[in-house]
Amino acid sequence: MKILIIRFSSFGDVLLTTPVIRKIKEKYPDSEIDFIVYESFSEAISLNPYIRKLILFNRKKSRDRKYINEVIGNLKKEKYDFVVDLHSKLLSRVIGKSLSDSRTEYLRYKKRKWWKTLLVKAKLITYNADCTIVESYFTALKKLNLYFDRSNIDSGKGDALEFYIDKVKEEEIVKKYNLKNTDYFVLAPGASKFTKKWPFYDELSKKILQNTDSKIFVIGGKEDFGNVKIDKDGKITDLCGKISFKESGVILKYSRIAVVNDSGPFHIARAVGTETFVFFGPTDPKLFSFENRTHLLTNPDCPPHSLYGDDKFPKKYEDCMKNISVDYVFDKIMEKYGKKK
Numbered sequence: 001m002k003i004l005i006i007r008f009s010s011f012g013d014v015l016l017t018t019p020v021i022r023k024i025k026e027k028y029p030d031s032e033i034d035f036i037v038y039e040s041f042s043e044a045i046s047l048n049p050y051i052r053k054l055i056l057f058n059r060k061k062s063r064d065r066k067y068i069n070e071v072i073g074n075l076k077k078e079k080y081d082f083v084v085d086l087h088s089k090l091l092s093r094v095i096g097k098s099l100s101d102s103r104t105e106y107l108r109y110k111k112r113k114w115w116k117t118l119l120v121k122a123k124l125i126t127y128n129a130d131c132t133i134v135e136s137y138f139t140a141l142k143k144l145n146l147y148f149d150r151s152n153i154d155s156g157k158g159d160a161l162e163f164y165i166d167k168v169k170e171e172e173i174v175k176k177y178n179l180k181n182t183d184y185f186v187l188a189p190g191a192s193k194f195t196k197k198w199p200f201y202d203e204l205s206k207k208i209l210q211n212t213d214s215k216i217f218v219i220g221g222k223e224d225f226g227n228v229k230i231d232k233d234g235k236i237t238d239l240c241g242k243i244s245f246k247e248s249g250v251i252l253k254y255s256r257i258a259v260v261n262d263s264g265p266f267h268i269a270r271a272v273g274t275e276t277f278v279f280f281g282p283t284d285p286k287l288f289s290f291e292n293r294t295h296l297l298t299n300p301d302c303p304p305h306s307l308y309g310d311d312k313f314p315k316k317y318e319d320c321m322k323n324i325s326v327d328y329v330f331d332k333i334m335e336k337y338g339k340k341k
Contacts, residue, residue: 008038158288205236
């Protein structure tokens with residue numbers, strides 16, 4: 001059996017497909033699974049041993065009909081039995097339906113109710129997720145006799161994400177930054193939307209350095225560089241824009257504690273088993289099943305009010321992230337760190 005999975009973006013959503021991939025392979029061990037993804041998010045799924053072929057789609061050409069038709073033509077040659085659309089937007093539907101014929105069956109996951117999407121976007125209601133993203137992905141697999149089960153949740157594994165890192169590259173990063181012999185925090189101040197960013201990472205870094213003997217690594221995109229100011233003693237290393245997602249995974253894997261927003265590093269940290277503290281403001285944490293080592297930081301007076309975050313806060317929720325104080329966050333972290341002075 002040959003299966004094509006479609007999920008183009010974003011980083012976290014691509015990584016959230018890994019429980020589905022594992023379940024398919026467990027039930028159908030002889031199946032061949034291909035995966036199509038935007039090239040910029042391919043590190044979320046690359047090196048996965050259950051994937052036969054990773055197909056990289058040029059995001060800049062996502063509206064180029066000639067390019068799309070070329071991709072479809074190449075995919076038709078594979079003669080898939082099933083195309084599983086875990087993106088469920090215009091581009092993925094065009095590709096999925098174009099591949100559908102008497103041989104190939106197109107399966108698509110069910111997104112949230114359309115009326116709920118409209119009302120949340122119009123700021124008329126707050127947002128409560130109907131189910132987790134992973135659970136919703138499994139709605140596409142009924143014809144494969146695969147269904148979501150709670151075994152990972154009940155055992156404390158949460159979504160049971162998988163993130164694969166090249167062992168040679170891991171050893172290089174460990175050696176370069178002396179990770180095995182360094183007690184350190186990881187701070188990831190970035191996110192895809194402004195309203196998902198907690199604004200006090202710099203203040204938190206100062207408090208960590210004042211009260212512990214630890215060092216700090218800062219990770220994220222180049223746009224996040226400088227959000228945490230370098231200290232005069234050289235205990236803060238800002239790697240934003242300087243390392244890949246895979247390399248960030250290594251930094252997270254060996255860290256004592258990670259502090260992140262609802263973003264790519266959050267999902268990587270979960271997948272590599274890091275003790276993780278994550279901020280949720282406008283978005284709904286019920287979209288995920290948290291692991292035992294993942295801890296939520298929220299403003300109890302601010303309910304989820306956005307599907308993906310926004311470029312600015314509605315006036316009603318302008319203090320959503322600001323009202324999660326540095327002292328509160330630091331005290332929560334120290335409960336796990338165990339070295340408060």
